[in-house]
Amino acid sequence: xxxxxxxxxxxxASAAGMKAIGAGLAVGLSGFGAGIGEMGIGAAAMGAVAxxxxxxxxxxxxxxxxxxxxxxxxxxxxxxxxx
Amino acid sequence: xxHPEPMSRLLIVASKQQLEPVITELYRMNIFHIDDxxxxxxxxxxxxxxxxxxxxxxxxxxxxxxIRSIASAFGISKDTISAxxxxxxxxxxxxxxxxxxxxxxxxxxxxxxKTRLETTVKEYEQRxxxxxxxxxxxxxxxxxxxFDSISFIAGNSKEPVTLTVPCEIWEKxxxxxxxxxxxxxxxxxxxxxRELLDFQFQKVQIPxxxxxxxxxxxxxxxxxEELNKEIAELSGQMETIRNRHDLFLMSSEEFLSGSVEQAxxxxxxxTSDQAFSVTGWVPNSKVTKVFENLDKVCAGKVxxxxxxxxxxxxxxxxxxxxxxxxHPTQLFMDLYSRPRYTELDPSLLMAIVFPIMFGxxxxxxxxxxVLLVMAFGxxxxxxxxxxxxxxxxxxxxxxxxxxxxxxxFSEIFGFSLPWQPVWLSRHINIGGSGAAEHAIEEAxxxxxxxxxxxxxxxxxxxxLSIWIGIxxxxxxxxxxxxxxxxxxxxxxxxxxxxxxxxxxxxxWGILIAIWANFPIPLMPDLSGTPELxxxxxxxxxxxxxxxxxxxxxxxxxxxxxxxxxxxxxxNVLSYTRLIAVGLSSVAIAMVTNFIAIDMIISPxxxxxxxxxxxxxxxxxxxxxxxxxxxxxxxxxxxxLHPLRLHYVEFxxxxxxxxxxxxxxxxxxxxxxxxx
Numbered sequence: 001x002x003x004x005x006x007x008x009x010x011x012x013a014s015a016a017g018m019k020a021i022g023a024g025l026a027v028g029l030s031g032f033g034a035g036i037g038e039m040g041i042g043a044a045a046m047g048a049v050a051x052x053x054x055x056x057x058x059x060x061x062x063x064x065x066x067x068x069x070x071x072x073x074x075x076x077x078x079x080x081x082x083x
Numbered sequence: 084x085x086h087p088e089p090m091s092r093l094l095i096v097a098s099k100q101q102l103e104p105v106i107t108e109l110y111r112m113n114i115f116h117i118d119d120x121x122x123x124x125x126x127x128x129x130x131x132x133x134x135x136x137x138x139x140x141x142x143x144x145x146x147x148x149x150i151r152s153i154a155s156a157f158g159i160s161k162d163t164i165s166a167x168x169x170x171x172x173x174x175x176x177x178x179x180x181x182x183x184x185x186x187x188x189x190x191x192x193x194x195x196x197k198t199r200l201e202t203t204v205k206e207y208e209q210r211x212x213x214x215x216x217x218x219x220x221x222x223x224x225x226x227x228x229x230f231d232s233i234s235f236i237a238g239n240s241k242e243p244v245t246l247t248v249p250c251e252i253w254e255k256x257x258x259x260x261x262x263x264x265x266x267x268x269x270x271x272x273x274x275x276x277r278e279l280l281d282f283q284f285q286k287v288q289i290p291x292x293x294x295x296x297x298x299x300x301x302x303x304x305x306x307x308e309e310l311n312k313e314i315a316e317l318s319g320q321m322e323t324i325r326n327r328h329d330l331f332l333m334s335s336e337e338f339l340s341g342s343v344e345q346a347x348x349x350x351x352x353x354t355s356d357q358a359f360s361v362t363g364w365v366p367n368s369k370v371t372k373v374f375e376n377l378d379k380v381c382a383g384k385v386x387x388x389x390x391x392x393x394x395x396x397x398x399x400x401x402x403x404x405x406x407x408x409x410h411p412t413q414l415f416m417d418l419y420s421r422p423r424y425t426e427l428d429p430s431l432l433m434a435i436v437f438p439i440m441f442g443x444x445x446x447x448x449x450x451x452x453v454l455l456v457m458a459f460g461x462x463x464x465x466x467x468x469x470x471x472x473x474x475x476x477x478x479x480x481x482x483x484x485x486x487x488x489x490x491x492f493s494e495i496f497g498f499s500l501p502w503q504p505v506w507l508s509r510h511i512n513i514g515g516s517g518a519a520e521h522a523i524e525e526a527x528x529x530x531x532x533x534x535x536x537x538x539x540x541x542x543x544x545x546x547l548s549i550w551i552g553i554x555x556x557x558x559x560x561x562x563x564x565x566x567x568x569x570x571x572x573x574x575x576x577x578x579x580x581x582x583x584x585x586x587x588x589x590x591w592g593i594l595i596a597i598w599a600n601f602p603i604p605l606m607p608d609l610s611g612t613p614e615l616x617x618x619x620x621x622x623x624x625x626x627x628x629x630x631x632x633x634x635x636x637x638x639x640x641x642x643x644x645x646x647x648x649x650x651x652x653x654n655v656l657s658y659t660r661l662i663a664v665g666l667s668s669v670a671i672a673m674v675t676n677f678i679a680i681d682m683i684i685s686p687x688x689x690x691x692x693x694x695x696x697x698x699x700x701x702x703x704x705x706x707x708x709x710x711x712x713x714x715x716x717x718x719x720x721x722x723l724h725p726l727r728l729h730y731v732e733f734x735x736x737x738x739x740x741x742x743x744x745x746x747x748x749x750x751x752x753x754x755x756x757x758x
Contacts, residue, residue, distance in 0.1 A: 022135035
């Protein structure tokens with residue numbers, strides 16, 4: 001039944017939909033992962049800065065390390081959507 | 084430029100009679116960074132000890148403590164005072180002797196009585212709180228206590244209380260449960276208390292008052308009002324003292340902290356019975372000034388000499404030496420760590436690259452203008468803080484770069500400007516690749532004229548950002564070689580230099596191998612080179628050879644470093660954030676425009692009505708809210724991401740940091756005259 005109603009337009013539309021879902025998953029899941037990663041680091045970094053203000057630069061550095069993953073997710077999403 | 088201010092090490096030796104003039108002169112010049120004398124067996128000089136403070140240090144310290152405590156009670160600081168003319172030292176000295184004790188006594192008296200009154204107010208407030216539950220009790224408070232055979236228990240519980248012992252119960256239901264007063268025989272109290280535990284009964288002390296609770300509360304409130312009046316009066320008196328003396332207090336604070344610092348300077352000197360000596364650092368350009376001035380104040384009875392420096396690596400204090408343009412960026416360097424004396428100071432490069440990266444991310448004329456206005460507006464707010472001024476200057480540079488890139492990208496608040504983007508475009512469509520004909524027509528109504536060609540630019544932009552990464556990281560590694568050459572010694576030095584070269588080779592080896600097999604836009608295409616063996620062309624083989632050579636160089640320094648090789652790829656790809664974050668900001672701007680204009684405002688404009696006008700206002704609010712949010716996100720994203728690219732991807736390749744800040748002995752006087 002499904003195979004009979006599958007026209008070229010429908011196939012194209014569903015392919016585009018799949019792309020969009022893929023892009024969403026790429027950003028969402030990578031954001032989730034980075035969030036989990038930054039959770040612990042951020043808390044520890046706050047503690048370190050509270051003890052010694054000079055640690056701010058290094059603390060910021062450690063905190064933002066995992067967020068590269070989101071950027072990768074975002075890049076994959078952009079490539080999916082615009083290539 | 085790229086190197087801190089060159090420093091010379093000076094040794095000053097003189098007899099103890101010259102101690103005071105030398106200290107005063109050094110303090111006045113404010114250029115001599117003292118190396119504290121350490122009294123240790125291997126480092127100290129024989130027969131020399133740490134000096135004693137000059138006479139008068141204790142008196143000045145005591146006065147300073149007094150002034151600072153008054154200042155903190157008044158909440159005044161040097162930054163809040165602006166003086167039209169500077170106080171003269173002699174006048175200050177006289178007033179510190181005569182007026183200060185009087186002021187201190189007055190302030191102390193006022194403070195004590197104020198604190199006493201405030202404590203009483205607090206006590207009364209607590210009593211009122213204790214009385215509140217008893218407001219509705221049908222008997223005067225004095226009847227709830229003081230009987231020989233009957234006891235009263237009052238308290239709160241979640242549920243109504245019932246007891247097996249004979250008792251009289253009065254209860255009032257509250258939001259959180261019940262307030263209950265129980266009366267019973269003295270002999271039943273212990274049984275009752277045990278049973279009350281089951282109701283989770285929390286006992287409340289019955290206040291020792293007479294009459295009704297309402298009356299008692301009213302009386303206390305009257306008393307509190309009286310007391311508050313007195314407190315306000317005292318505050319007024321303190322205000323008067325403060326306004327009369329704030330300039331005097333702050334200028335004597337400045338004068339005294341200078342005196343104390345000078346009087347305690349010998350604690351950092353080496354002294355013998357008759358002489359003293361001190362070493363310190365002075366910028367090269369000012370060495371002769373020190374020689375001349377000291378000679379003048381001591382009438383020649385001082386020996387000053389420039390010392391040879393054996394190891395520059397971590398000894399000299401570090402003062403930045405950059406063109407004015409790069410001064411604001413020094414804030415970011417200090418945030419990370421001050422460079423060491425011998426290493427490259429990347430402030431200047433950062434001053435150029437950071438705004439470019441910011442502009443690439445937030446390339447929008449509208450947002451750029453908003454930030455530019457903000458930067459000038461904030462200027463007057465932060466003019467007292469150096470870090471604040473630096474930050475505002477960075478913001479100004481970044482917003483100019485933003486406007487520049489906005490013109491190139493043809494973007495203003497997510498709309499197109501009336502020209503085509505220069506070279507590459509960031510224009511996108513909502514909900515489509517732009518390949519289909521109707522998608523372009525739809526997109527045109529969203530404010531952005533994104534053609535299929537524009538959309539195809541996005542992979543190219545990503546490649547462009549990867550190029551920035553490749554060059555940035557290669558430069559970092561080259562600087563790594565330079566720093567290793569200058570800062571390391573012996574066998575380790577050459578190993579480290581070659582390892583840095585190895586990292587460059589591995590990166591470019593991988594790149595050549597990729598180019599040899601996959602054609603990528605904006606990158607050299609080497610896939611056309613003739614095949615050599617096993618289906619691999621010459622370029623592939625060249626890439627692999629370079630890669631292996633690089634790996635060997637890295638492994639020679641530290642085998643375990645090979646584990647880090649994949650970071651080359653992740654570091655380079657990390658630079659794609661410049662475009663990715665930028666595109667997300669474009670997308671947010673477009674969505675805001677779409678919701679505010681296409682969905683809310685345009686349909687109402689086409690068919691105007693009363694409700695429509697309200698909706699149009701709602702649309703304008705949505706528009707403003709969305710763009711405000713996007714500006715804030717843009718500053719955060721545009722600021723933090725380039726900062727991270729510098730700190731994580733760039734600095735880790737060469738930067739060591741940990742230099743001592745150049746902190747000359749002296750002070751910049753704001754309120755007092757020079758001695």
